[in-house]
Amino acid sequence: MSTRLENVGIAVRDLEEAIAFFTDLGLTVLGRDEVSGPWAETAVGLDGNHARIALLQTADGHGRIELFEYLHPTALETAPTQPHEIGMHRIALSVDDLDAALEIAARHGCHPLRGVADYQGVYRLTYLRGPSGILVMLAQATQAGGGAG
Structure with missing residues (x-):
């Protein structure tokens, strides 16, 4: 299959x-x-x-x-998912320019939860709250072959 x-x-x-x-x-x-x-x-x-x-x-x-x-039926509001909760977690997007993506997100009122992190020199990444509280990870590969994971 x-x-x-x-x-x-x-x-x-x-x-x-x-x-x-x-x-x-x-x-x-x-x-x-x-x-x-x-x-x-x-x-x-x-x-x-x-x-x-x-x-x-x-x-x-x-x-x-x-x-x-x-x-x-009328949509039910729920508390935004927290990074450590079980269940549907986040959507991850690979971007070629994290700084530009963060400027775009900011124009929509969306900002990193805690800033931008460096993962072992392979990725620059951050989590932010998108529309309707969606948890979105934005990641930029900093070495050849990287992608969001």
């Missing part, structure tokens, strides 16, 4: 805000839709499921994020 990662789905408070953040960081919107009805209820396992969605892709064509904003 062959398996590949299709995308990572993230529920957001404001779809347009999240799209703006990720497209400013270099992702491209592949498509948008509004989903509801019996097929969506069955697929998601949620009665009355009605959401606006957008599929975004990284510049290399390998990474995809599906953002969704619930119209019904």
Whole structure:
């Protein structure tokens, strides 16, 4: 059996805000839709499921994020995930210029949780809170062959 990662789905408070953040960081919107009805209820396992969605892709064509904003039922606010909590943790993006990516994030009101770290001279990286409290890791390889991990 062959398996590949299709995308990572993230529920957001404001779809347009999240799209703006990720497209400013270099992702491209592949498509948008509004989903509801019996097929969506069955697929998601949620009665009355009605959401606006957008599929975004990284510049290399390998990474995809599906953002969704619930119209019904009303989305439930939760406390932002902490780095040490079990469960869905973060999204990691490799960037070729961490300083430029941080300037873009700052324009969206998103700043590093604690600054930029150096991992053994291989990566410069940081965690920040993106739109809707999404934990985002930005990493820049500082040696040949590096990528976010």
